[in-house]
Amino acid sequence: MTTLLSLPHSPREFGFYLDGAFHGGRPLFERASPAHGVPVSRIPKCTVADLEAAVVAARRAFEDRRWAGLSGAARGAVLLRAADILRRRRDEIAYWEVLENGKPISQARGEIDHCIACFEVGAGAARLLHGDSFNNLGDSLFGMVLREPVGVVGLITPWNFPFLILCERVPFILASGCTMVVKPSEVTSATTLLLAEVLAEAGLPNGVYNVITGSGRSIGQALTEHPDVDMLSFTGSTAVGRSCVHAAADSNFKKLGLELGGKNPIIVFADSDLEDAADGAAFGISFNTGQCCVSSSRLIVERSVAAEFEALVAAKMARIRVGDPLDAATQVGAITTAAQNDTILGYIARGTAEGAQLLAGGQAVDLGRGQYIAPTLFAGVTPDMAIAREEIFGPVLCSLRFDTVEEAIALANDTVYGLAASVWTKNIDKALTVTRRVRAGRFWVNTIMAGGPEIPLGGFRQSGWGREAGMSGVEEYTQTKSVHVELGKRAHWVTG
Structure with missing residues (x-):
């Protein structure tokens, strides 16, 4: 005996999320359930000006160190609270995944469980992220390698796993100390906006997580090309991934993380x-x-x-x-x-x-x-x-x-x-x-699609660049800085 969930009586209207608050007042895209053919959500069609404002907010939140300046333990505590809230809201988020995506409710619930694990692993990774030291440079020189957050991250997610792919990235990006602007698929934006509620309740500072909704052709392209975005994470087709490479090269040579196609x-x-x-x-x-x-x-x-x-x-x-x-x-x-x-x-x-x-x-x-x-x-x-x-x-x-x-x-x-x-x-x-x-x-x-967020994921060849999840997924969103410290009196180059 199974229970069939009911459809919503009317479509839910969402706002986009900018600098800690939801905003409306934009034309709306109405999404119909692919399984039922009835409207289920209405999502704002944001403008490039909205995207610009989101990048400004993310930049401000990064530069004033309201997030990057916290200890790994403090960042990890926010991520653990987010995991607890996700556990409480699991069935609600799964329901919206089903309505917009069409995947079975049992699968969606399992995916939210995986997402909870991603936040728990990310919380631990925030505490474990570290650099290195070199005590072998002689008595007069000490070396360190620091890991620093890359900065403002643009995150473009697809419609096939709207929440799972989001959560295989967000907690690891946050663990590194970065801030972000997220552009979900226009047909499956609801759960990305619900995550904004979760993170706000968990205590994430304003401006660290921003969601700008709209088409890939306008908002996604503008995010890819934006000169003040330090890194872009894109999941989607290899053809669009190739265009991301060109756009990044033509703007600011931003770092790229790409998970693309497969013929497995x-x-x-x-x-x-x-x-x-x-x-x-x-x-x-x-x-x-x-x-x-x-x-x-x-x-x-x-x-x-x-x-x-x-x-x-x-x-x-x-x-x-x-x-x-x-x-x-x-x-x-x-x-x-x-x-x-x-x-x-x-x-x-x-x-x-x-x-x-x-x-x-x-x-x-x-x-x-x-x-x-x-x-x-x-x-x-x-x-x-x-x-x-x-x-x-x-x-x-x-x-x-x-x-x-x-x-x-x-x-x-x-x-x-x-x-x-x-x-x-x-x-x-x-x-x-x-x-x-x-x-x-x-x-x-002797298995398939097994494993958890402790282990990195990513592709070879035209399936992408970089790795997500695990410690590799945190390090992906960092830069390494080499530091040399001279000890004692300098041996002068100019003498006499």
Whole structure:
């Protein structure tokens, strides 16, 4: 017996968040639930002048050291209070994630739990952040390496994980002592604004966290180009990431953190637990309706068990519960935007046209309202097909076959991306060989999408720059400064 949450009676109107206060008086963007087709939120269409004001506020908060000047313990205490408030408001925030994004409520609740952990880890990291010393420069010279916050950070987040990706960054940025201006996706802004309430209640000083809502084309571009933003963290497509690189170079050479696209392999050997691997493959491509940078979208399976394994995966996919995301029993919810829905269906049609064999799914699911796509499996895929090379960002899995370990590694690396990968085998030699040689920033052995915020995440190649989470995720938002201290009397250069 499951409980179905109800929709709001009318859309909630939000203000943008600037220098510790919510502001209105702007034209509003109305967001309809992708699962239900009814309006759920109204978000301000901010102006570039609003962005400018937010950068000024963040700069002022950084320069007067109201946050950076605190001890790591004091910053950590704010982050721990934020974690406690998130725990109290978990179901509320998860509900708004579902309304705007379309993901299942059970998944959204699990994501908020992960976000709470991010704040707890960030709190500890704030206390542990440190530099280094060099006592080996001789009796007359002492060396230190200081870690200092980079300054004002611009943070641009996507629509697929609006709150999770936000919280994989914000507590670590705050732990470093930086201030920030956040630009969420215009279709999923609500929870980023709810976090402003959480942080204010936790005691974060005004001006440290600012949220400016609007389109990526105007607000996002202006934030990327802003000369008084010291670092930009962007999560999204590789194409837009490339434009961020150009914009940063053309403005102030700001530091960049980029988490971009992926075409991630899941490598299955004949000696693996095939039932476990099949469940991992079905989960890895269907989680968040495949709208996930680390979705395992390329199945690379040993030829001797390929037909058997593909049948197992297809059977798993057929049993996945696609439905209303407000139903706790739902496993796969709605596609977040109409444009993405069209893109996914277009790739499915293209896969069929290219000659791939459709084993599961392949069609839209009609639930009377909203936009849904059944988890889809293609077999008989060759590496040159578009569905094998391009990021689909939907629940579409392409199966390719191999005969040797070397061939599996070559197929896994046959991509411009390098975000995530997994290998399934009971042979430790094969597991470690593949782990070492496949180019990916995150790797799983006999599991998928596992782990917590203690461990850094990020990509190789065209999947991005830098690392988020863990101590690496705090250090990412710092600069290192080398300091030399002369002891005693100077040996004079000018003599006589």
